[in-house]
Amino acid sequence: MRVPLTSRPVLLFVVAALVTWALAWALLGAETQLEVLALFCVTVAVAVVAAKMKLDAPVAAAASSHPRALGIACVVGVLALAVVFHEDHFPLLLLCSVLLYITACLGLNIQFGYVGIVNFAGAAFFGIGSYTAAMLAGHTGLPHVLVLLLGGAMASLISCVLLLPVLRTRGHYAALVTIAFATLFRSFLEVNDALGGPQGMRIPALNLFGWDLGADHEWGELFISFYDNYVLFALALAVLAFVLVRRLERSWMGVAMDAVRTDEISAKVYGISIARQKIVAFMFGNLLVGIAGATYGMMTGYVAPNNFTFADSLILVSMLLLGGLGNPWGIVPAAALILILPEKLQFIQEYRFLLYGVVIILILLFRSQGLLPRGIRRYFPNREAARG
Amino acid sequence: MKHRFTGYLATSLLALTVALPVQAKDTVKIAYVGPLSGGNSALGIGGRNATDLAVKLANENPTSKYSYELVVVDDECKPNIGVQVVTKIATDRSIIGSVSNYCSAVAMATLDIYKKFNLPMIVWGAVLPDITYAQKISEIHRVNGTMIQPNMVAAEFMVKQGYKTWAILHDTTDYGKGHNRYFSEYLQKNGGKILGTFGVTADQQDFTAELTKVKELNPDVVYFGGLTPIGIRIRAQMEKLGIKAQFQGTSGIKSDSYIESLGKELAEGTLSLTEGVALERLPRGAAFSEAYAKHGYDQPFEAYGPFAFAAANLIIDAIEKVGPNRRKVNEELGKTKDADTVIGKVSFDDHGQNIIPLVTKYVVQDGKWVVWEDSEYGAGKRKLKGL
Known part of the structure; x- marks a missing residue:
């Protein structure tokens, strides 16, 4: 009982995907004041028209009943962007940052969205990944795949220090613990000379099995920016993380985590080990954040304490909230908006964060649950889709 | 129309x-x-x-x-x-x-x-x-x-004034460490002698331990590489312990709050060699x-x-x-x-x-930072400590 390809929802979905892609392309490519302004108007117009024609609900329904199609569309979209911008370093760098931040946010999503631990030290764990990569890649001959994994493992390992206080506290108090850690981490980096002190240090470019991701490709007329290498790798990483997180969510672990978040006492009554769920979520989440951080560090080629301030942790958390807490799909547009928008507003110089803040507040005003709020858990999605 | x-x-x-x-x-x-x-x-x-x-x-x-x-x-x-x-x-x-x-x-x-x-x-x-x-x-x-130039000029200038021995205090940030490194290097080239070097943390309150040692060493000059807040404390505590040496700082202490907090008398004669322009x-x-x-x-x-x-x-x-x-x-x-x-x-x-190198030498004179060449010290009317 599959929906025929020519049916209205399918057409709508294809049109929506194309429009979204075009907007993403324009957002990455817009340079001048005029282009950015035009893009902003077009986006608002599209949103208004879609709302007026009541197109958003069927598109959302089509998308959520065909998650695989949506996933494939996203991957194809990113690849298409990588092809279109193959010569332009800057849009590709932005695209890459977005993909890596998505990976990191997926990790935080397990903690905040599923099990309910607010982690305000996201940037610190991201930084642990970067610094581990810098030390290992700079001073040892370890293969870089291992370096990335160890970056994640290190973030996960160091987060063990926080386990006890996080388990013994709840809500705001647990958040406070992570805030303290974020501050601690930064001071530690600044006084530690072996780690470069306040000036930071360089990291060599990523090299996977002889594939030097830091090198441009040139075949005759064709020039391909080295950031395309990173886009491919970051895309693979993001897809992998995404699939893992979705699987986790659909599994009994995911159900248990949801139970812990919504009501710890009832969860305990039903025999769910709260400590276990929290430990798994916290450590696995930080593993993802650490791997993303290690890759990001090797891409930008430099780590310094200033990259990983408390403000950056807040940015990570705000991506989760803007996207819609607990919905991994929401992270995608949220990360894109939060990372690219301030960059595109560079022309208003010192006022850009003001305007950027206003835009975020407006979005949350009209969509208070985030861009793509998490739906109610459906235990048999295929059956329901077939019925619908 | x-x-x-x-x-x-x-x-x-x-x-x-x-x-x-x-x-x-x-x-x-x-x-x-x-x-x-x-x-x-x-x-x-x-x-x-x-x-x-x-x-x-x-x-x-x-x-x-x-x-x-x-x-x-x-x-x-x-x-x-x-x-x-x-x-x-x-x-x-x-x-x-x-x-x-x-x-x-x-x-x-x-x-x-x-x-x-x-x-x-x-x-x-x-x-x-x-x-x-x-x-x-x-x-x-x-x-x-860079932080090299002011220290190069400072070392040469101070030795020329006739000072021979130094005690160096610096904070342990990049700023303080860098200044210590370059000042020590150029001081030795110019024939000055360093009797002791002390690293202090940027939020340290009490310097009695370091300064007691400094008093024992009895240098001509106390050099300090760091920022105003601890500069003030060190200068004040030097007085308390009766250290009579000349006090010399870097760009970090050249601020009006240094003089305001210490008062005219204590700040008088403090030197600061800063990298930069007196427009x-x-x-x-x-x-x-x-x-x-x-x-x-x-x-x-x-x-x-x-x-x-x-x-x-x-x-x-x-x-x-x-x-x-x-x-x-x-x-x-x-x-x-x-x-x-x-x-x-x-x-x-x-x-x-x-x-x-554009280095400006400042000295505190009557509660103000004055460019050395314009000051009474530079003109020879007043003397720095120990000269």
Whole structure:
């Protein structure tokens, strides 16, 4: 009982995907004041028209009943962007940052969205990944795949220090613990000379099995920016993380985590080990954040304490909230908006964060649950889709 | 009615002919990179305004061959954001040169990008010596000095005054450590003797332990590399322990709050050798301050504004001379020798570093920081301690 390809929802979905892609392309490519302004108007117009024609609900329904199609569309979209911008370093760098931040946010999503631990030290764990990569890649001959994994493992390992206080506290108090850690981490980096002190240090470019991701490709007329290498790798990483997180969510672990978040006492009554769920979520989440951080560090080629301030942790958390807490799909547009928008507003110089803040507040005003709020858990999605 | 229309036509035609030569000029873009948000934004905005002023003055000048456009980007003083924005300006081929970086970490993170895309840049504020000296990158230049120059001058100056022995205190940040390193190096070259070196943390309150040791060593001078808050405490506690040595600081203590907190008597005679300009002493300084005031910027140009202005002028002059081509402009900048700028003469060495050290010696006299040459100390009417 599959929906025929020519049916209205399918057409709508294809049109929506194309429009979204075009907007993403324009957002990455817009340079001048005029282009950015035009893009902003077009986006608002599209949103208004879609709302007026009541197109958003069927598109959302089509998308959520065909998650695989949506996933494939996203991957194809990113690849298409990588092809279109193959010569332009800057849009590709932005695209890459977005993909890596998505990976990191997926990790935080397990903690905040599923099990309910607010982690305000996201940037610190991201930084642990970067610094581990810098030390290992700079001073040892370890293969870089291992370096990335160890970056994640290190973030996960160091987060063990926080386990006890996080388990013994709840809500705001647990958040406070992570805030303290974020501050601690930064001071530690600044006084530690072996780690470069306040000036930071360089990291060599990523090299996977002889594939030097830091090198441009040139075949005759064709020039391909080295950031395309990173886009491919970051895309693979993001897809992998995404699939893992979705699987986790659909599994009994995911159900248990949801139970812990919504009501710890009832969860305990039903025999769910709260400590276990929290430990798994916290450590696995930080593993993802650490791997993303290690890759990001090797891409930008430099780590310094200033990259990983408390403000950056807040940015990570705000991506989760803007996207819609607990919905991994929401992270995608949220990360894109939060990372690219301030960059595109560079022309208003010192006022850009003001305007950027206003835009975020407006979005949350009209969509208070985030861009793509998490739906109610459906235990048999295929059956329901077939019925619908 | 008709009359008025012809009038309009005539005026607009006239305007067009006047405007034509202006429009015929090609537009050349130069970039500015600095922190416009976050803790260092005051200095960043000052530098931005000064660069903007240089561009405006070039555009107002009827003899300039090109009309200039400034592209401003904010690096937030973060290396990762720096990599982003510098990639952006470096890949924009219409940008010919860049006035770049107040923050040393951002400069270090982005050096390779300037190199990769052959974008000539001039550092206007970052002081880490490694930026120019760790590698030899022809695209990198710097108009401001590093922490090397003031210490070089300080060591020579102090030895010439007749001092022989030093005790060094420094805070353990990059700032303090760097100053300790370079001052010690140049002091030994000049024949001064260091009796002891003490590292203190930036928020230390009590220095009795270190200073008791210093008293025992009985040096001629106590050198302090660090910022005002602990500078004040150290100077005050020196008095309490009865250390009679001369007190010498770095740019970190040259602030009005140093004198206010210590009081006139205690602060009297304190020396501070700072890297930087006393604008009023330079031939072009007054003209710059005047132009800045005339263009109505809301914020002051701050300590490093003149450096940004000088950097922008060097880039514009090079473009005027060889045309808007990155490689040629870069070559031209590399040849800069005795260029007359608002911060005095500028000459780049083979690492692109300005080697004409601009160091101002300040001494506290009657509750004010006075330039040494203008002071009664400099004139020989008053004597520093122990001389």
